[in-house]
Amino acid sequence: MQNPTDPLAHCRDMFHIPEGVIYLDGNSLGAMVKTAPARLEKALKQEWASDLITSWNKNGWWQLPLTLGAKIAPLVGAAPDNVVVTDSTSINIYKALHAALALRPDRSVIVAERNSFPTDLYMSEGVISTRPDMQLRTIAEMELAGGALDEVLDENVAVVLLNHVDYRSGSLLDMAAITKKIQAAGAMAIWDLCHSAGVMPVELDAANVDFAIGCSYKYLNGGPGAPAFIYANKRHHDSIRQPLSGWWGHAEPFAFKQDFEPQTGIRAFLCGTQPILSMLALEAGLSAFDGVDMTLVREKSKALTSLFADLVLDKAGQSGLALFSPRDAEQRGSQVSFSHPNGYAVMQALIDRGVIGDFRQPDIIRFGFSPLYISFDDVRNAAQILLDTVSSGEWRRYVDKEDGSVT
Numbered sequence: 001m002q003n004p005t006d007p008l009a010h011c012r013d014m015f016h017i018p019e020g021v022i023y024l025d026g027n028s029l030g031a032m033v034k035t036a037p038a039r040l041e042k043a044l045k046q047e048w049a050s051d052l053i054t055s056w057n058k059n060g061w062w063q064l065p066l067t068l069g070a071k072i073a074p075l076v077g078a079a080p081d082n083v084v085v086t087d088s089t090s091i092n093i094y095k096a097l098h099a100a101l102a103l104r105p106d107r108s109v110i111v112a113e114r115n116s117f118p119t120d121l122y123m124s125e126g127v128i129s130t131r132p133d134m135q136l137r138t139i140a141e142m143e144l145a146g147g148a149l150d151e152v153l154d155e156n157v158a159v160v161l162l163n164h165v166d167y168r169s170g171s172l173l174d175m176a177a178i179t180k181k182i183q184a185a186g187a188m189a190i191w192d193l194c195h196s197a198g199v200m201p202v203e204l205d206a207a208n209v210d211f212a213i214g215c216s217y218k219y220l221n222g223g224p225g226a227p228a229f230i231y232a233n234k235r236h237h238d239s240i241r242q243p244l245s246g247w248w249g250h251a252e253p254f255a256f257k258q259d260f261e262p263q264t265g266i267r268a269f270l271c272g273t274q275p276i277l278s279m280l281a282l283e284a285g286l287s288a289f290d291g292v293d294m295t296l297v298r299e300k301s302k303a304l305t306s307l308f309a310d311l312v313l314d315k316a317g318q319s320g321l322a323l324f325s326p327r328d329a330e331q332r333g334s335q336v337s338f339s340h341p342n343g344y345a346v347m348q349a350l351i352d353r354g355v356i357g358d359f360r361q362p363d364i365i366r367f368g369f370s371p372l373y374i375s376f377d378d379v380r381n382a383a384q385i386l387l388d389t390v391s392s393g394e395w396r397r398y399v400d401k402e403d404g405s406v407t
């Protein structure tokens, strides 16, 4: 197998990739762009130390949620003023669910995926705990294609919250078709883009999605804890209502009025003062996407994941490795997951050999391929090291070493 040509090979040089490491965890924490330290140093030494509070205007701090939202917008197929960067994904799920429910006051059901990243379910439960009239219905992710959605969509469903790419299997849903189906049933569609933003073209406006949320510290390389983004379709901009009615979402924040009066437009999703240093690291991270064609990113992503799956499956034999991701690249995000009965130990052994992926319960090892900085040689080397690790039984040395709280 020859390496495919790589029109994005030059992008790797924008990132700091430690020597001897093959970093296949950009789906959990993206690598650092080389410009991030200088951007933060300027933020500290000039903007904070010297310019002090004048930075809110002078250095654009106040507008950062919008300016960063406008930078993410083209990556997710949105008009620039349909996206704002603020708070965490979990908090934005809470706001988006409430906003959707407020637009369907005569309906009482939230639908979400049973195998969803848990915070999506936990936040749904949190919404319901404040709304005793509501209930949560869950569907198995795998059943979606098989019509489970048709079975649960009835006149009581207010909103459906779905993951564009599943965090464990990496399976990718057809956003446009499913959104259409949800809306034809009179419900609102919220998409979680944590595992698709930054690795494929996403078409929120074209798919007529109602609301969407996503992380910026995964494939968008914003840095640990970088704030998330939230999208609202333009047709909802005059009617966004969410319960975290802080002063940043007030129509006139500096009028300091007694009563809350929401902003119109995407700013209605703001709550309070934002982590400016984190936002400036995200600004640096997003610059890696300047001038990058997302269709090329998707092409490379499919080629990377296919090569990895092919190389491993070709020699997996009786190693205990089984593919947990869709075999067809069209139905996959930018990750490949395998199950292995000793998945945790296998991953620890890999990390010791410089191949960094991660482990998800109960027995899943995940490898994320960030097309801007992963090369086809990385894929070959990682596949070989994985095969060596499982066939040599090297992982056995790690079986009783389950200590880390972060997996």
Ligand SMILES: *Cc1c(COP(=O)(O)O)cnc(C)c1O
Pocket: 088, 089, 090, 091, 117, 119, 120, 163, 167, 192, 194, 195, 215, 228
């Ligand atoms: C990573 C991830 C989150 C993380 O939420 P935080 O509030 O940033 O901790 C939420 N949902 C999904 C699907 C994720 O993959």
